[in-house]
Amino acid sequence: MRPLTFDNRFVRELPGDTDNVKLSRQVYDALWSSVTPTPVADPRLLAYSPEVAALLGWQAEDMNDPRIAQIFGGNALLEGMQPYAACYGGHQFGGWAGQLGDGRAISLGESVNAAGQRWELQLKGAGQTPYSRRADGRAVLRSSVREFLCSEAMFHLGIPTTRALSLVMTGDKVMRDMLYDGNPALEPGAIVCRVAPSFIRFGNFELPAQRGDLGLLAQLVDFTIARDYPELQGDTASKRAQWFVEVCRRTAIMIAHWMRVGFVHGVMNTDNMSILGLTIDYGPYGWLEDYDPMWTPNTTDEHGKRYTYGQQPYIGHWNLARLSDALMPLIKDSSILQAGLQAYADTYTETFGEMLAAKFGIVTLSDADAPWINQAFELLHKSEVDMTLFFRELAEIELERPDLAVLNSAFYRPELFAQQRGTWEAWLQLYVARLQQDGLSDQTRRTRMNAVNPRFVLRNYLAQQAIDAATEGDNSQILALLDALRHPYDEQTAYAHFAEKRPEWARHKAGCSMLSCSS
Ligand SMILES: Nc1ncnc2c1ncn2[C@@H]1O[C@H](COP(=O)(O)OP(=O)(O)OP(=O)(O)O)[C@@H](O)[C@H]1O
């Protein structure tokens, strides 16, 4: 196996915990604790991402080395790794939750590849840390398969995200109450190795701010700017101001992409918001099937409906406002923070507007387009239409012979389509008239639309089928899905079965239509 070069700036430049016990506790005056992964019984590599391996400088022969399962199962370290768990807090479901920290994520080190790119490696489910609270620090197979596949699916969809290098089954069992209904059971354990330039979250800044530790806060802010935003220029105050605006901008772009593809994060607490604007923590996430802005996959949020699809742009703003509260004692000038929040709103509106235009195959949207676009979304909701299939098939409309039949496969309930047929026909006329104004050929429009409207997303039931097979010892579906999701905008007829709408059996099944945070 080719060696990796490590340059562990986070632990080298920032203060760490002086106490070396794993015991769950409050950690002050420090941003991390040194902690090694807890060994597992029989680590086996179930899958890996060749693209992420390549980022590190590894090829198939490196990944086939038996030491890979040992390292990414937490039983061995590579030369240069300095494992640690980060100390952070967060607002969860709208309230301040105090210290949280990496309860089960252990960063192994910051590898620097031949091109000079920094990729931090982090195990999720590697055992207890000082931040585990009352939990075991482990992760189950089902949640690890979901994290592994979705990280890579999101990347290939063009969405900023943490990546996943490997999926290792540990050979140990983990006790979980999957539905939080008082029926805990043993499940197979697994570990994902995630990869990102940085795993710093909004919550890393909030915790020292809440504790009034301005020195620590300033150190972390200036470290983040120096390591992760090296392009920012100027004196310290100016860099901090530009940085906050940039964090806001990136967060807006990330969330606009989620809305474009129908991704619902499910648990947008501030400890799950990356300072780089990357999608992080693939827990109870889900993909919209029938279009419903009020849908959330997270059973914990079933009644609160805080983290539904439609709320995400607003929650992004709310979370940035909490980050801005944390930075206020440091940045002091509220107009700077206000400018950042305004940049969030403006960037979101502009980016999502462009995406919406592209999704419908329109060159540029204007206010005059609002009525027919709003009507389209109302109809999608009322008629129970699959969002992904709708936009993909909409590209097949021909201006000379517009025919609603191209959309047939997107309807979950044909009887609703039949009932609302007149409204749909009227809408189609408006849409076609609007397309004619742009004068694009059918072919040009189709190509443009298919570049932003995926054929393949990680449908909730597909992930569950891959999990069920893996639990029986068959990883072939994980590999097939990983492969299909590599080219989400291509037709890939060989994978047509992964593009089908949710089957009826999955409508109310756990793991397919609803997920708890238990993982
Ligand atoms: N130390 C832990 N051990 C086992 N399970 C945990 C632990 N910490 C969190 N979890 C599980 O994960 C759920 C979500 O927790 P949280 O958002 O803190 O982070 P996470 O999912 O562990 O990981 P990350 O944000 O790093 O992706 C919790 O409801 C719990 O089920």
Ligand SMILES: [Mg+2]
């Ligand atoms: Mg989390």
